[in-house]
Amino acid sequence: MSTTSAAPAARDSRRWMVLAVVCVAYLMLTLDMTVMNLALPSAQEDLHFSDADKQWVLTAYALCYGTLLLIGGKLADLIGRRETLLVGLLGFAAASVIGGAANSFGLLVAARAAQGVFAALLAPTTLALLTTTFTDAKERAKAFGAFSAVAASGGGLGLLIGGALTSGLNWRWCMYVNLLFAAFSLIFGARLLPRQPRTKSSMDIPGIILVSGGLFGLVWGFSNAAEHSWSTPSTWVFLVAGGVLLIAFSAWQARADKPLIPPRVVLDRNRGGAYLTSLLVGIGMFSVLLFLIFYLQNEMGYSAIKSGLALMPMIIVTGIMANEGNTRLMPKFGPRPMITVGMLINAGAMVWLAQIDTDSGYASAILGPLMLIGLGMGLIYASALNTGTTGVDPQDAGVASATMSASSQLGGAIGIALLNTISASAVSDYLADHADGKPGPELFQLAAIEGYVQVFWWAAGIFLLGAVIAGALLRSGPLPTPAWGEDSAEADKAEAAVH
Template sequence: MSETDPRRWKALIFIALAQLMVVLDATIVNIALPSAQQDLGISDGNRQWVITAYALAFGGLLLFGGRIADLWGRKRTFVTGLIGFAAASALGGAATGEAMMLGARALQGVFGALLAPAALSLLAVMFTDAKERAKAFGIYGAIAGGGGAVGLILGGFLTEYLNWRWTFFVNIPFAVIAALGAYFVIREPAGARNRSPLDIPGVILSTLGLVALVYGFTRAESAGWSDSLTVGMFVGSAVLLAAFVLVEAKVKSPLLPLRVLTERNRGGVYLSLGLAIIAMFGLFLFLTYYLQIVKGFSPVKTGFAFLPMIVGMITGSTQIGARLMTRVAPRLLMGPGFVVAALGMLLLTQLEIGTSYAGLILPAQLLLGLGMGTAFMPAMSLATHGVEPRDSGVASAMVNTSQQVGGAIGTALLNTIAASATTAYIADHAAGATTPAAQKLVQAQAMVEGYTSAIWWAVGILAAAAAIAFALINTGAQSGSPAASGSGDSEGAEDEVRIPVVAH
């Protein structure tokens, strides 16, 4: 697609729709889980696998999915991913038992791992003009950041007024419309494929290493950090990923060329984005529990309570990030963005049982959304900026990998911190609660104590993300031709702009 081809903007609609489906699927099932568990007879011990099966397949296969997009063609991979995701969603919605549900969730993860890197890398090779790239990534960044909160609203609405099965079935129209639109509208630039042979050892080591890492954090949440299998998973993951790096440094056609990872700006993006996602996922979890259990909100009301965050995210991404990206260095958007988000998170450390939604939670969410939207937008663009076209799929996959691993770490780490603070509070105050009413109050207060302890950690994590953005990201404003510093990528970036256009 040439820079004057209006179909690129139509293509963006279908890419954004697909990305929204993948992102909201990470949270939409959370609200429906209690109903699905009851209907399908899933035990409490296996309940977490409905979430974990998706996370493991998605997180573990992302690098492979990104490489497939580079090898096979992004449009073809994108459409295949959408069709597969729709089929897996239909299977999940029609599930008659535990095995069928878990299999469907794993399949959703597999096709999501094809779909997500292909979507981002299509944007990277289609939008090369700086101003248009800023607009396109502004829209994409708002969806990538706000989709989780949209999932909570949609999940609450479908569960309360229809049936938990609709949290799966709702993906089918999304996927079909996006696949048809992509098939007829997207014209992928020629010359951007990487036809070198597939690095099979790299695929095996990266997939097993990432699966072990994600599962280690997921298991730590339920079994504890000192559990032998949890520790074994972390050790195994470290060994496998170290072996993966050694293999990638030596093979002729690596799955993840180290040039993608070692360029300081992209490295800074992957690291700071992963940390920010740790804080965000933890917050979604605690605020959902706080609103439903402590404040007594219905699933639908809880979903709508997240609207200020979505509004802030869209405003930060499209009105601040997109407008300033071509004039301001990315670190001057990302660093302050994470600081503003940390200030919003800091407000939430003041949560109490009787906290006013309008007085504290709403302004905190607006700050969080504005900060995250402003930071996410240049981060998404910079992650694929100046990358050689043949590497754009795997560079995009690294963005998604840092988000997936960050989400798994955030849920497990912050949940564990919250649980231990809650237990400690109950141990200290249980003796004084002699009536049922007093015991109930101590229980609620203990929960809030747990949430605020974990939120303090999230504040620190966001501050670390801001520090990394300021320290590592040193490229200038993304105007003119892409200017990646330090790794010889700028030559590849020029190639990206000059790619001849052919219709598939």
């Protein structure tokens, strides 16, 4: 493979502002995964669309985002990460304006789909820029600590911001708010981001068709199962087709001259373990960001804003622990103990949440598990994002970052479908077993809580499985420093000597 081999360019004093640009851009994406959840009822009332159509405001974004991530990562490597980031920011901002001004359901869904397309450009590019900008071990730890805190807390902040904007202004500001983030990253990114080496390669067209079709099939299939049921024929048609296409994609990558994802990227034990970890965390965390919100609002009577504020302890602890984990723990212990312990802590938190009942209070039943989840997620994010992009050549940074993002996105789609099904089944079984005549409000409440409890138990099992996989695949000890990182470190020493 022919590449322009050079140490990453952003090794001057501006690199910390580059970190700010990257973090703000990625925060915009993570917010958008959840910020519209609390705005949907207001948007539905304003634009007069049905309950059946409501899912498309979320699904359109998720489908385009999840399907195109790997292509976005490859484009970042081919045409340059600076250019890809700026195009992604402009496109995402424009789509947000259109969505905020939408006067019809169709235009809102089209804008959300366009957001997903440009998010697929932005997500892998931000992580790739971080990977190639910070190569010194100590600086990399600090940078990934900040980025991990943003990645881990964005979903919860999206719920808080979505509730505040919807209540204080209107649902359209959940789209317009993106302009603030995009404007900051565009202004400073255009001035500060250096031009980085491009890969002298070409797009793997058969690979693109296979992986895009496969990811579309899986995301659509799981989304369809969440909205309708597992018995719907179209659910299994798309899931089976998606699985077959991804198997064909894997076989093609092993023999393609210039594969979309070089096998060396995913076959490394550390990176492979990080991608699986991201998938399982994506599944399990929906029990917090979706069903715990339902419990707070429907059973405890919290408002949208109060529900978001209730999650703040988790967000704060996650941010602190992600930074501490990257700067202090990861350099000493490596990814295996960090992710394994984080998964076990999360499993314990889910078991604790599974003890809720009709009389549970926030301080006695919710706050403690949230703090534990923050601790566990901080450890996981501190390790997984760093590990999934470490040890790759500069020309592979984009696809490695995209694989990390795609794992998380696919995990979210699986989590929604799986946990929704488990909850609905638990509710219907409880009503069937306990109804004596016509069910009353109290019985419906008990049935709903049974659904939440079953979801939390399943989430505990998912995190426990993650602990087993992390312990089996990941390695202990410090992550390796790439050769191009060593060259950059020497340049830093020379720069320090001059000053």
